[in-house]
Amino acid sequence: MRIIGLIIVVVTGALLIYAATDFPAWSDPASPASTYLSPYYIEKTMEETSVPNIVTAVLADYRGFDTMFETTVIFSAGVVCFFLLRIPRREEPEIRYYRHVLTGVTIQLKEGYKIPPSADFERIDAVWTPPDLIIKTGCRILIPFIQLFGLYVIAHGHHSPGGGFQGGVILGASIILLAISHDLRTAVRRMSEKLIAILCAVGVSIYAGTGALCLLLKQNFLDYSALAGVLHVDPITARSHGILMVEIGVGIAVLATMIWIYNNISSAGRYRQGL
Amino acid sequence: MTDLISTVVAKYNYWIYITLMMIGLYAMIAKNNLVKKIVGMNIFQTAIILFYVSIGVKKGATIPILEHAHGHEHHVVHAVDYINPLPHVLMLTAIVVGVATLGVALALAIRIYNNYNTLEEDEILAQIREK
Numbered sequence: 001m002r003i004i005g006l007i008i009v010v011v012t013g014a015l016l017i018y019a020a021t022d023f024p025a026w027s028d029p030a031s032p033a034s035t036y037l038s039p040y041y042i043e044k045t046m047e048e049t050s051v052p053n054i055v056t057a058v059l060a061d062y063r064g065f066d067t068m069f070e071t072t073v074i075f076s077a078g079v080v081c082f083f084l085l086r087i088p089r090r091e092e093p094e095i096r097y098y099r100h101v102l103t104g105v106t107i108q109l110k111e112g113y114k115i116p117p118s119a120d121f122e123r124i125d126a127v128w129t130p131p132d133l134i135i136k137t138g139c140r141i142l143i144p145f146i147q148l149f150g151l152y153v154i155a156h157g158h159h160s161p162g163g164g165f166q167g168g169v170i171l172g173a174s175i176i177l178l179a180i181s182h183d184l185r186t187a188v189r190r191m192s193e194k195l196i197a198i199l200c201a202v203g204v205s206i207y208a209g210t211g212a213l214c215l216l217l218k219q220n221f222l223d224y225s226a227l228a229g230v231l232h233v234d235p236i237t238a239r240s241h242g243i244l245m246v247e248i249g250v251g252i253a254v255l256a257t258m259i260w261i262y263n264n265i266s267s268a269g270r271y272r273q274g275l
Numbered sequence: 276m277t278d279l280i281s282t283v284v285a286k287y288n289y290w291i292y293i294t295l296m297m298i299g300l301y302a303m304i305a306k307n308n309l310v311k312k313i314v315g316m317n318i319f320q321t322a323i324i325l326f327y328v329s330i331g332v333k334k335g336a337t338i339p340i341l342e343h344a345h346g347h348e349h350h351v352v353h354a355v356d357y358i359n360p361l362p363h364v365l366m367l368t369a370i371v372v373g374v375a376t377l378g379v380a381l382a383l384a385i386r387i388y389n390n391y392n393t394l395e396e397d398e399i400l401a402q403i404r405e406k
Binding site for chain 1: 282285286287288289290293294296297300301304305329330331332333334335336338339340341342343352353354355357359360361362363364367368370371372374375376378379381382383385386389
C-alpha cells in the first residue's frame with residue numbers, strides 16, 4: 001500500500017509540476033485570474049453596492065447564493081456531529097457529585113438523589129479538577145473583549161477586513177475558551193444545547209429569509225435592492241444593508257456551529273468534563 | 276541550467292503548494308491511522324487555500340478594500356491597484372467549511388473508536404472480516 005501510494009503521489013506531483021510551467025508567474029497583474037471577472041468587481045462594487053470592502057460585497061451580494069449554501073454546509077456539519085455523537089441523557093440513577101462553591105467541599109450523593117439547582121452548589125464530574133486561578137481570572141477578563149471584538153468584526157465587515165464568518169468564529173472561540181478554561185458544564189450553563197441548536201437554525205433562516213423577502217418584494221432571490229422600499233433608502237444603500245443582514249445571519253450560524261461541534265467532540269457526546 | 280533555476284525561482288509558490296499537496300495526499304493514502312489521514316486531509320486543504328490566495332496577488336497592488344471617506348465622491352478605481360478579491364472570497368468560506376468538515380471527520384473517528392476500540396485501519400478491517 002505504501003509503495004502504491006508513493007507511486008500515485010509522485011505521479012500526481014510530477015503531472016502538477018509539469019502543468020505548473022504553464023501557470024502565470026508569481027504576482028503577475030496580467031494573469032488570467034486577474035483579468036476576466038475581478039476587474040469588474042473592483043471597479044463597480046462601490047457604484048453598485050456602496051460597500052468599500054470588495055470581499056464582503058462579492059461574498060454576500062454577487063456570490064450570495066454560493067455563500068448561502070456554504071452556511072448550510074456548516075449548519076449540516078453541526079447537525080451531523082450532533083447526530084453522530086450525542087448520547088441521549090439516560091434517566092437511570094447515577095452517583096452525583098456536587099461542590100459547595102464557597103467552601104469548595106465536594107459531596108457525593110447516592111444513586112437517585114440530587115440537589116435542586118441553586119447558587120450554592122454546582123454539579124461536577126467524577127474526574128473534576130479545579131481550574132487554575134490564573135487561567136480562570138485571565139479568561140474571565142479576556143472573554144468579554146474577545147466577544148466585543150467579534151461583534152466589531154461582524155458589524156464593521158463593510159469597511160475593514162471582517163464579516164460574518166470571521167466574527168462568528170471569534171465569538172464561538174470565546175465560548176470555547178470558557179469551556180477550556182473552566183469546564184464544559186460552565187460553558188453549557190452559559191449557552192445551553194437547546195439555545196445553540198436554535199441559534200444554528202436561526203442564522204441560516206436569517207440568510208434564506210432575507211433572500212425570500214427580496215423574492216416577496218418582486219425581485220430576484222437575494223437581490224437586496226428590493227429592500228429599498230422597506231428600509232426607505234435608495235437601492236444601492238439597500239444592497240449594503242442587505243449584506244449586513246446576511247452577514248449577521250452567517251455570524252450567528254457559524255458561532256453556534258463552532259460551539260456545537262466543540263461540545264460534541266470534546267466530550268464524545270456525553271457533555272461531561274470535556275477536554 | 277540557469278534557465279532551469281530561473282523557471283524554478285519564478286514559480287516557487289507553485290512548488291510549495293505541490294509539495295504540501297503531495298504530503299497531504301500521501302498521508303491520506305498510505306497512513307494507517309485514521310487521525311493521521313484526517314491531518315493529511317487538512318494539509319491538502321491548506322495547500323489548496325494557499326494556492327488560491329497566491330493567485331490573487333498582484334505586484335504593487337493593495338488589499339481589496341477601496342479607499343473611501345464620508346462626503347467625498349469616490350474617484351475612479353483602477354483594477355491594477357487592488358489585488359484580486361475573488362480567491363479571497365472563495366477561500367474565506369472554504370476555511371470555515373474546512374473546520375466544519377474536520378469536525379465531522381473527528382466525530383466519525385470517535386464513533387469508529389467506540390465501535391472497534393482502535394483507529395488503525397488494518398485492525399478495523401480485520402475486525403470487520405471476522406464478523
